[in-house]
Amino acid sequence: MNNVPMLEMQHIRKTFPGVVALDDVNLTLRKGEVHILLGENGAGKSTLVKILSGAYQKTEGKIILNGQEVEIRGPRHAQELGIGIIYQEFNLVFQLSAAENIFLGRERTNKLGLIDRKQIFESSQKILDNLGVKIDAFSLVKDLGVAQQQMVEVAKALSLDAKLLIMDEPTSALTDLEIKELFATIRRLKKRGVTIIYISHRLEELFEIGDRVSVLRDGKQVGTYPIADMTQTDLIRLMVDRDLKTQFPKQYAKRGEELLRVEGLSRKGVLDNINLQLHRGEVLGIAGLLGSGRTELARALFGVDKIDAGKIFIRGKRQKITSPRDAIMLGLGFLTEDRKSQGLIMTLSVKENVCLPSVERFSRWGIMDLKAEDQAAHQSVQELRIKTPGLSQKVVYLSGGNQQKVVMSKWLCRQADILIFDEPTRGIDVGAKVEIYKLMNRLTAEGTGIIMISSELPEILGMSDRIAVMHQGQLTAEFPAQGATQEKIMGYALGVSNGA
Amino acid sequence: MVPKDFLSHYGRQFGTLIGLLVLMLVLWILTPHFFTVPNLLNVAQQTSINAIIAVGMTFVIITAGIDLSVGSIVAFSGVVLASVLQAGLPVPLAIAVGLGVGLLSGLVNGLLITYGRLPPFISTLGMMSVARGAALLYSQGRPISGFSESFRLLATGETFHIPNPVIIMVLVYAAAHFVLTRTKLGRYTYAIGGNEEAASLSGVNVRLYKAMVYGLSGLLSGLGAIILTARLNSAQPIAGVMYELDAIAATVIGGTSLMGGEGRIVGTLIGAFIMGVLRNGLNLLGVSSFVQQTVIGSVIIMAVLIDMALKKQRT
Numbered sequence: 016m017n018n019v020p021m022l023e024m025q026h027i028r029k030t031f032p033g034v035v036a037l038d039d040v041n042l043t044l045r046k047g048e049v050h051i052l053l054g055e056n057g058a059g060k061s062t063l064v065k066i067l068s069g070a071y072q073k074t075e076g077k078i079i080l081n082g083q084e085v086e087i088r089g090p091r092h093a094q095e096l097g098i099g100i101i102y103q104e105f106n107l108v109f110q111l112s113a114a115e116n117i118f119l120g121r122e123r124t125n126k127l128g129l130i131d132r133k134q135i136f137e138s139s140q141k142i143l144d145n146l147g148v149k150i151d152a153f154s155l156v157k158d159l160g161v162a163q164q165q166m167v168e169v170a171k172a173l174s175l176d177a178k179l180l181i182m183d184e185p186t187s188a189l190t191d192l193e194i195k196e197l198f199a200t201i202r203r204l205k206k207r208g209v210t211i212i213y214i215s216h217r218l219e220e221l222f223e224i225g226d227r228v229s230v231l232r233d234g235k236q237v238g239t240y241p242i243a244d245m246t247q248t249d250l251i252r253l254m255v256d257r258d259l260k261t262q263f264p265k266q267y268a269k270r271g272e273e274l275l276r277v278e279g280l281s282r283k284g285v286l287d288n289i290n291l292q293l294h295r296g297e298v299l300g301i302a303g304l305l306g307s308g309r310t311e312l313a314r315a316l317f318g319v320d321k322i323d324a325g326k327i328f329i330r331g332k333r334q335k336i337t338s339p340r341d342a343i344m345l346g347l348g349f350l351t352e353d354r355k356s357q358g359l360i361m362t363l364s365v366k367e368n369v370c371l372p373s374v375e376r377f378s379r380w381g382i383m384d385l386k387a388e389d390q391a392a393h394q395s396v397q398e399l400r401i402k403t404p405g406l407s408q409k410v411v412y413l414s415g416g417n418q419q420k421v422v423m424s425k426w427l428c429r430q431a432d433i434l435i436f437d438e439p440t441r442g443i444d445v446g447a448k449v450e451i452y453k454l455m456n457r458l459t460a461e462g463t464g465i466i467m468i469s470s471e472l473p474e475i476l477g478m479s480d481r482i483a484v485m486h487q488g489q490l491t492a493e494f495p496a497q498g499a500t501q502e503k504i505m506g507y508a509l510g511v512s513n514g515a
Numbered sequence: 516m517v518p519k520d521f522l523s524h525y526g527r528q529f530g531t532l533i534g535l536l537v538l539m540l541v542l543w544i545l546t547p548h549f550f551t552v553p554n555l556l557n558v559a560q561q562t563s564i565n566a567i568i569a570v571g572m573t574f575v576i577i578t579a580g581i582d583l584s585v586g587s588i589v590a591f592s593g594v595v596l597a598s599v600l601q602a603g604l605p606v607p608l609a610i611a612v613g614l615g616v617g618l619l620s621g622l623v624n625g626l627l628i629t630y631g632r633l634p635p636f637i638s639t640l641g642m643m644s645v646a647r648g649a650a651l652l653y654s655q656g657r658p659i660s661g662f663s664e665s666f667r668l669l670a671t672g673e674t675f676h677i678p679n680p681v682i683i684m685v686l687v688y689a690a691a692h693f694v695l696t697r698t699k700l701g702r703y704t705y706a707i708g709g710n711e712e713a714a715s716l717s718g719v720n721v722r723l724y725k726a727m728v729y730g731l732s733g734l735l736s737g738l739g740a741i742i743l744t745a746r747l748n749s750a751q752p753i754a755g756v757m758y759e760l761d762a763i764a765a766t767v768i769g770g771t772s773l774m775g776g777e778g779r780i781v782g783t784l785i786g787a788f789i790m791g792v793l794r795n796g797l798n799l800l801g802v803s804s805f806v807q808q809t810v811i812g813s814v815i816i817m818a819v820l821i822d823m824a825l826k827k828q829r830t
C-alpha cells in the first residue's frame with residue numbers, strides 16, 4: 016500500500032460551546048481497510064466521523080481526500096464525495112417503507128417527473144437480499160425490529176455506492192447471528208475496495224473485522240496500530256489508561272424475599288404463558304433472539320402493552336398494572352432498549368431527564384424543590400460518571416454512551432427496587448461497563464432485584480444469578496448462571512434444545 | 516444562576532429582546548411621540564389581551580400542540596359573561612362564569628385530543644367553529660353592551676398609575692413563569708412536548724397534563740374575554756377573530772418551537788410586545804392597515820428564519 020492514502024484528516028479540532036470534543040486529531044485511511052475507531056464514551060469518535068459526513072463543520076484542520084484537500088460542506092456534499100455513514104442513532108423515517116428510506120432524498124424519477132416507485136422497491140429489495148437479511152422492502156420501518164432497522168440503515172449507505180463507509184456502533188443493536196451477516200457484508204465491501212471506518216465498544220469483534228485501530232482519549236489521539244499486534248488488554252489500556260482486572264466483577268448478593276412473580280402471562284401473538292419470579296438481591300438474565308418476546312415481556316410487565324391473561328404479584332400482592340405510572344408507583348423501573356425514542360427527552364437537560372420519573376418525589380402540592388432535584392441529579396451524574404459540562408446541558412449534546420448512562424440514572428434516582436434493564440450496556444465503553452456492573456452489584460446488595468435482558472451472552476453469563484431463555488414468546492428454559500454456557504443458552508434460544 | 520447558564524437558557528430570548536429594543540429605538544427616531552409614557556402604557560394595554568392569550572398558547576405549543584380555538588373562545592366566554600352581568604349576577608361571580616366557560620371549552624379540546632386521540636389541529640379547528648357558532652347563537656348575533664362601572668374598571672381603571680390590564684398581564688406572566696420553571700405541571704409540559712412516549716414511560720400521566728394545558732389555554736382566553744368586554748363595554752359574538760394567529764405569532768417570535776419541548780414564557784411576552792409595538796408604531800406613522808399586515812407577517816417570518824439560522828450554528 017504505497018499509493019496515496021484514501022483519506023487523511025490532519026490536525027482536526029472541534030469545539031462546542033463549553034466542550035473541546037477533538038483536539039489535534041490525525042487520521043490516515045488506506046484504501047480498502049477496515050479502520051477501527053476506539054475510545055471511551057465521549058472521547059470524540061462520533062464527532063470525528065460526523066465531520067467527515069458533513070453533519071458537523073470542523074473548527075480547525077484539513078481533510079485530504081484522494082490527494083486533494085476538500086471542504087466538506089454538508090451531508091449532501093459528503094455523499095457526492097462518496098462518503099456514506101450509518102449514524103449511532105437511527106436516521107430513518109418511521110412512517111415510510113424500508114425502500115423509501117433507502118432512497119430518501121435520492122428518489123429516481125421517470126419521464127413524467129414522478130417517483131419511480133417500481134425501481135426504488137426493486138433495487139432496495141436487491142440490496143436487502145444481498146445483505147442476506149429477510150426484510151421486505153415494502154414493510155414500514157416502524158414495524159421492523161431494531162436490528163432490522165439497523166440493516167435498513169446499512170442498505171441505505173450501501174445504495175449510495177460509497178467509497179468510504181462509516182459505521183458508528185452498527186452492532187450495538189444486533190445479535191450474534193446478525194453481526195455475522197453484517198461482517199460478511201463488510202468483507203464483501205472490502206473486496207470491492209470500499210474503505211470502512213468502524214466504531215464499536217465490542218472489543219471481541221474488532222479483531223475479527225479490523226485491520227488497524229486508532230484510539231482516542233478525551234478528544235486527543237493516542238495512536239494508530241495494526242490490530243494484529245494488539246490484545247484486548249492492550250486496547251483497554253490505551254482507551255482508559257488503566258488496567259481492568261475483570262470484565263464481569265459479579266458479586267453474589269443474599270437472595271431475599273420475592274419481589275415479583277408472574278403467572279401465566281400471555282399477550283396474543285407475542286407472549287405465551289410466561290411464569291417467572293424475581294427475588295431481592297438477584298439478577299435474572301433473560302436471553303433470546305431478537306423477536307423472541309424479551310422486550311415485549313418487559314413492556315407487558317411495565318404496563319406499556321396490555322396483557323390478555325396472567326397474574327402479576329408484586330411483593331406477594333396481586334397487582335393490576337395498566338400503565339407505566341402504575342408500575343413506577345409499585346417500585347418498578349424500566350430501562351428501555353431504544354434510548355432516543357423511548358428513553359430520553361432530547362430537548363431537555365441532563366437533570367430534567369434524570370429526575371423525570373422522580374418529579375413527584377421532589378414536589379409538594381405540585382411545586383418542585385429544585386435544590387433537592389439538583390442534588391439528586393448531581394449525585395447520579397457522579398455515580399455513573401456521566402461526562403457532561405453541566406447538569407443543564409441538553410442530553411442531545413451528550414455522546415451516545417453518556418446518554419445511555421442518563422437513561423440508567425433515571426431509575427437509580429427514582430430508587431426503583433424492581434429494575435428491568437433492556438440492553439443496559441448498549442453503546443457503553445468497556446470501562447463504564449464494569450462500573451455499571453459494579454453498580455448492579457451494589458443495587459442487589461441493597462436488596463434490589465434486576466431483570467436484565469441482553470443480547471450479549473458473556474454479559475448474561477457473567478452478571479446473572481439465574482438465566483431464563485425465551486423462544487417465540489415462551490420461556491423455554493430457566494437455570495442457574497453458574498455452570499451455564501453460551502452453547503446451552505443458544506440451544507434454547509434457537510429452539511433446538513427443549514427444557515423447562 | 517451563573518451567567519453562562521443564563522445565556523444557555525435565555526440566549527434566544529435575549530436576542531428577541533434586542534430585536535424589540537432596536538424596533539423601539541427606530542420608532543423613537545421616526546416618531547418622537549412613540550417614546551412617551553402615555554403611549555407606552557397604551558401599547559402595553561393594547562398588547563395585554565394578546566399577551567395573556569399567548570401564555571396559554573405557549574403552554575400548548577410546548578407540548579407540541581396548537582390551539583386554534585382561542586379567538587372563538589374569547590367571543591363565547593364574552594357573550595356568556597355579558598349576559599350574566601346584565602342578568603344582575605355580582606361581578607366576581609360573573610367573572611368566574613366567564614373564566615369557567617373558557618376553561619370548559621379548553622378542557623373539551625383537551626379531552627378530544629387525549630381520549631379522542633384527535634390531532635390538536637383538528638380538534639381545536641372544530642372548536643374554533645363550534646365556539647364561534649355558540650357565541651352567535653347565544654347572543655343571536657347581536658352585541659351585548661352596557662355594564663356597571665365596577666366591572667368596567669377592570670379594564671379602564673388604574674392601580675398605581677398603571678392600567679389594570681397591564682397589571683393583570685404582569686401577574687399572569689409571573690405565575691406562568693413560575694409554573695413552567697418550578698412546578699410539576701411545567702416540567703411535564705416540556706417533557707410531553709419533547710417526547711411523549713418517553714414521558715409516558717417515565718410515569719407522566721400524559722393525558723391528564725395535556726388536558727390541563729388545553730384547559731389552561733381556554734381559561735386564559737376567558738380572562739382575555741373579560742378584559743376585552745370591560746374595555747369595550749360590550750361583548751361581540753364576532754370578537755377575537757384572528758386572535759389565535761396573533762397568539763401563535765407572539766409565541767413563535769418568542770422562540771418557542773412548534774416542534775415542542777422548548778420555549779420560555781418571557782420570550783412570548785417579548786414576542787407579544789414586538790407585535791404590539793409594531794402595530795402602534797405603524798399606526799403612529801400613518802401606515803395603512805394593508806401595509807401593516809404585510810409588515811407584521813414579514814416580521815414573523817424573519818424572526819423564525821433568524822432563529823433557525825442561529826440554531827444551525829451549533830453544528
Ligand SMILES: Nc1ncnc2c1ncn2[C@@H]1O[C@H](COP(=O)(O)OP(=O)(O)OP(=O)(O)O)[C@@H](O)[C@H]1O
Binds near residue numbers: 032402
Ligand atoms: N452538538 C454537540 N454540542 C455540544 N457538545 C457535543 C455535541 N456533540 C458532541 N458533544 C460533546 O463532544 C464530546 C465527544 O462526543 P462524541 O459523541 O464524539 O463521543 P463518542 O466518542 O462518540 O462517545 P460514545 O462512545 O459515547 O458514543 C462529548 O463530550 C460530547 O458531550
Ligand SMILES: [Mg+2]
Binds near residue numbers: 060183
Ligand atoms: Mg458516539
